[in-house]
Amino acid sequence: MNKKRNIFKDPYLVIFLLFLIYPFIPFIGKYKSLGAELLIWSIFALSFNLVLGYAGLPSFGHGAFYGVGTYAVAITIMHFSSKGVIIPLVMAAFFGGLFTFFYGYLIKKKRGIYFALLTVAFSQILYVIAFRWNEVTGGETGITSLKIGTFLGIGLKDPLYFYYFTFLVFVITLIIIRKIANSPVGKVLLALKQDEKRAQYLGFNTEKYVWYIFTVSGIFAGLAGGMYCLLHSSAFADTLHWTKSGDVVMATLLGGGLVNFYGPIVGSVIFITAREFLSSFWDNWMLLYGLSFVIIILFIPTGLLGIVEKIKERKHIDSFNNGNNNSTMNGENRPAKILNQEER
Amino acid sequence: MDLLRTENLTKKFGELVAVNNVSFSIKEKGVLSIIGPNGAGKTTFFNLLTGLYVPTSGKIYLRGEDITGLPPFDIVHKKLSRSFQIASYFPDFTIFENIQIGVLNRLGYGFSFFSNSDRLADVNEETEKYVEMLGLKDQKDMKAKFLSHGDKKILDIAMSLTLNPEILLLDEPTSGVSGTERTKVIEFIDKLAKDIKVVVVEHDMDIVFSISDRIAVLAQGSILADGTVEEIRNNKDVQRAYLGEEEEEKGGIKDAVGRKNR
Numbered sequence: 001m002n003k004k005r006n007i008f009k010d011p012y013l014v015i016f017l018l019f020l021i022y023p024f025i026p027f028i029g030k031y032k033s034l035g036a037e038l039l040i041w042s043i044f045a046l047s048f049n050l051v052l053g054y055a056g057l058p059s060f061g062h063g064a065f066y067g068v069g070t071y072a073v074a075i076t077i078m079h080f081s082s083k084g085v086i087i088p089l090v091m092a093a094f095f096g097g098l099f100t101f102f103y104g105y106l107i108k109k110k111r112g113i114y115f116a117l118l119t120v121a122f123s124q125i126l127y128v129i130a131f132r133w134n135e136v137t138g139g140e141t142g143i144t145s146l147k148i149g150t151f152l153g154i155g156l157k158d159p160l161y162f163y164y165f166t167f168l169v170f171v172i173t174l175i176i177i178r179k180i181a182n183s184p185v186g187k188v189l190l191a192l193k194q195d196e197k198r199a200q201y202l203g204f205n206t207e208k209y210v211w212y213i214f215t216v217s218g219i220f221a222g223l224a225g226g227m228y229c230l231l232h233s234s235a236f237a238d239t240l241h242w243t244k245s246g247d248v249v250m251a252t253l254l255g256g257g258l259v260n261f262y263g264p265i266v267g268s269v270i271f272i273t274a275r276e277f278l279s280s281f282w283d284n285w286m287l288l289y290g291l292s293f294v295i296i297i298l299f300i301p302t303g304l305l306g307i308v309e310k311i312k313e314r315k316h317i318d319s320f321n322n323g324n325n326n327s328t329m330n331g332e333n334r335p336a337k338i339l340n341q342e343e344r
Numbered sequence: 345m346d347l348l349r350t351e352n353l354t355k356k357f358g359e360l361v362a363v364n365n366v367s368f369s370i371k372e373k374g375v376l377s378i379i380g381p382n383g384a385g386k387t388t389f390f391n392l393l394t395g396l397y398v399p400t401s402g403k404i405y406l407r408g409e410d411i412t413g414l415p416p417f418d419i420v421h422k423k424l425s426r427s428f429q430i431a432s433y434f435p436d437f438t439i440f441e442n443i444q445i446g447v448l449n450r451l452g453y454g455f456s457f458f459s460n461s462d463r464l465a466d467v468n469e470e471t472e473k474y475v476e477m478l479g480l481k482d483q484k485d486m487k488a489k490f491l492s493h494g495d496k497k498i499l500d501i502a503m504s505l506t507l508n509p510e511i512l513l514l515d516e517p518t519s520g521v522s523g524t525e526r527t528k529v530i531e532f533i534d535k536l537a538k539d540i541k542v543v544v545v546e547h548d549m550d551i552v553f554s555i556s557d558r559i560a561v562l563a564q565g566s567i568l569a570d571g572t573v574e575e576i577r578n579n580k581d582v583q584r585a586y587l588g589e590e591e592e593e594k595g596g597i598k599d600a601v602g603r604k605n606r
Contacts, residue, residue: 184453184461191445194434200416201394201426202446203507204454212455313487320486 012178015265019167023160031276032159033231038272039163039170040227045252045264046177047220050213052249053257053264054186056193057210058116060245061123065096065218067130067240069225072096074143074235075136084149085156085165089226096222097215099126104214108207111196123242130237142236146229156230166227173220180216181261189213247271250293256305263305270304345408347372347511347541348393348424353402355385355392362388364565365402370511375537377544377552379576380562381586386545387429389562390513394426395419406511425509429516429545431496433503435489439480442488442499444471446506478502494525498532511541518548530555553577561585 022028022035029035044066051059069092076088107118130137137143148156156162180186192199192206199206229235238244252258255267271289278285300306346369355363363385370376378386391397393404395416404412406422414422433442447470448454448461461467475484478498483491488499497517504512517533518526530551536542537555546552552559559576561568563585569576576582 179458179460182460182462183458184448184456184464187441187445187448187461188454191434191437194436195432197396197416198428198432198434198503199445201420201432202503203417203420203449205415205417216457316487317490320483320490 011262012174015174015262016171019170023163028273032163034272034276036159036163036166036227036231038269039166040224040231041248041251041268041272042265043170043173043227044221044224045248045255045257045268046173047217047224048248049252049257049261049264050177050180050189050217050220052252053259053261054181054189054193055210055213056189057214058112058249059119059214059217060116060249061119061121061242062217062221062248063242063245064119064123064126064240065100065221066225066228066244066248067123067126067235067237068099069093069096069222069227070229070235070239071130071137071143072222073226073229074146077146077149078143082147082149085151085230088149088230089169089223092226092229093219093223096225097219100218100221101211101215104211104218108211108214120242120245123240123245127237127240127242130240137235137237140237142234142238144234146233146235148230148233162231166231169223169227173223177220178261185209185213253303254293254296256300256303256307256309258306259302259309260305263303266304346370346405347407349405350393351403351405353389353392353404354400355388355397356400361565363392363399366562366565366567368560368567368570370541370543373537373539373541374557375533375542375544375555377546377556377559378562379546379549379552379559380568384562385565386562387515388565390426390515390545393513394424420507420509423508423510424513425504425507425511426513427497427500427504427515427517429519431493431500433488433496433499435487437488438485439478439488439491439499440471440475440484442503443474443478443506444468446503447471447474450507474502474506492525494521494528497521497529501532501536505536509540511543512536514542514544516545516547518546518551526551 019035019039022038023030023032044062048059048062051057051062072092072095073088076091081087103122107115110118132139150156151165154161154165156165188199188204188206188209191202192204192209196206225239228239251267251271252264253267254270255265256263257267274289275285278288282288296304300310302309348370350366350368353363353366353368354361366389378389380386388397392399395411395414395418398413402412403410406419406424409422411419411422411424420426434445437445444461444467447467448464451464451467451470453459453461453464453467475481478495480491480495480499488496491499501512501514501517514533518529521529533542533544533555537557544552544555553573556573558571559573560570561576561579561582568585569579569582571579
């Protein structure tokens with residue numbers, strides 16, 4: 001009972017195991033590059049959720065930093081270092097972080113719609129640059145047919161090897177981002193999301209936190225973009241387009257990133273698998289995906305894992321209504337005294 | 345030396361002068377109440393002192409140090425803290441977490457990216473102390489949004505205490521709080537005032553007269569009177585500000601204000 005509840009509370013082991021055995025799961029396991037893409041998107045969405053779910057800031061141009069990562073890897077491989085994958089990936093993370101560091105400094109005071117629009121605008125600026133600057137980015141055709149190097153001497157051409165390399169990067173990212181989410185900084189972010197003025201009156205320079213977490217998020221978004229470039233051996237301006245940023249927002253919200261650390265992973269898995277499988281049946285699959293998004297968000301505004309949070313809250317309330325504390329709950333959905341207050 | 349001193353402090357919003365040339369000083373310990381009719385500039389005065397607004401002109405000194413124009417997050421670290429007219433707390437945090445967050449900052453974990461915030465022994469120990477002081481030990485894991493209104497007010501005050509302030513500004517600590525809960529809040533404030541300076545903005549005159557060591561009256565952005573409870577009770581200017589000319593003779597402001605509130 002106790003153990004089950006812990007898994008319920010923090011299912012990182014389940015996620016770790018699921019992705020570890022993914023290539024051996026019947027049917028879906030044979031799509032190894034799909035698996036890699038699930039992991040890459042999970043990295044991207046997890047990094048994005050530090051800004052949206054933790055700090056509560058609507059960054060609607062996050063695809064820009066993902067795109068910066070793809071070009072950082074492509075350009076590094078093309079011009080500087082094509083032997084290993086570590087140096088290109090480090091460059092991807094570095095440039096992702098560098099862009100967010102400078103842009104974060106400029107917009108750290110902005111909130112709400114202004115923050116959202118400034119991030120969209122920035123991604124569009126980068127998109128146009130990537131689309132037009134033929135000499136560096138390859139312009140419309142992008143950078144293609146990259147020769148992907150090795151990792152510790154292991155070639156990554158085999159999809160299985162590439163999958164497990166991606167898995168490694170994913171696990172490292174998950175550990176670091178989870179650590180940040182559970183750290184005092186993570187707590188301050190959640191606080192400023194709820195009431196920024198209050199957080200300031202507790203002595204926190206909230207703008208600094210916004211700036212820092214935006215930068216951290218950019219580092220991992222860049223890394224995810226870099227992995228994407230390795231997966232497809234190419235980089236295109238498309239990844240910087242604001243519609244791509246919309247995808248990560250939708251995936252994160254759908255999964256429940258606003259209320260649960262693992263929401264972005266759930267959302268990414270649904271988004272990517274829906275795209276892969278629905279699109280092979282019907283070209284207009286986005287219609288279905290969009291529709292299901294609308295329905296889910298209408299009925300569960302906090303996303304799929306919002307259901308889990310709702311159940312937890314119900315138990316939380318019950319535990320205080322049935323005697324004071326530590327009492328076990330009956331599992332009944334009785335309307336409780338404090339529940340009424342909540343619904344007010 | 346004065347704990348807190350303002351010098352010709354003025355704040356204008358366009359043509360409106362909300363705080364007008366206030367020179368005022370706050371001494372050690374005890375409870376100071378700031379009273380005045382609605383729109384007298386009490387909350388603006390608090391907002392100026394704590395850095396939410398930058399004054400149009402004038403200076404603010406905290407223990408002799410010029411703090412004019414500093415942002416709130418710097419001022420609270422200089423041991424001047426405040427609570428809010430509308431209880432301000434983090435609704436989705438538990439009571440424990442609401443307290444913990446301030447303690448984290450004071451103990452220097454504010455920018456710690458990699459320690460686990462729930463496993464810091466010193467923070468937990470310190471947080472427990474505040475939770476106990478709040479009298480909410482049994483409910484410490486309850487989300488703050490489920491608290492009663494009075495407890496929310498007390499939580500707000502307790503959060504302000506986590507940075508160990510020497511001066512605490514309370515903006516209408518009993519507004520919207522009823523009956524028995526009101527007594528609880530007042531007892532809490534009374535206890536605080538033994539150790540630190542408490543400055544209260546309050547509308548309920550019964551409360552003001554019972555808890556204050558000193559009262560300052562603010563009207564139309566200026567200090568109208570400043571003195572002991574007795575002095576204020578019998579001050580003609582104060583009565584006029586509260587009641588208007590014609591009721592001036594009908595005795596102390598106590599019953600008059602009581603009537604107004606009804």
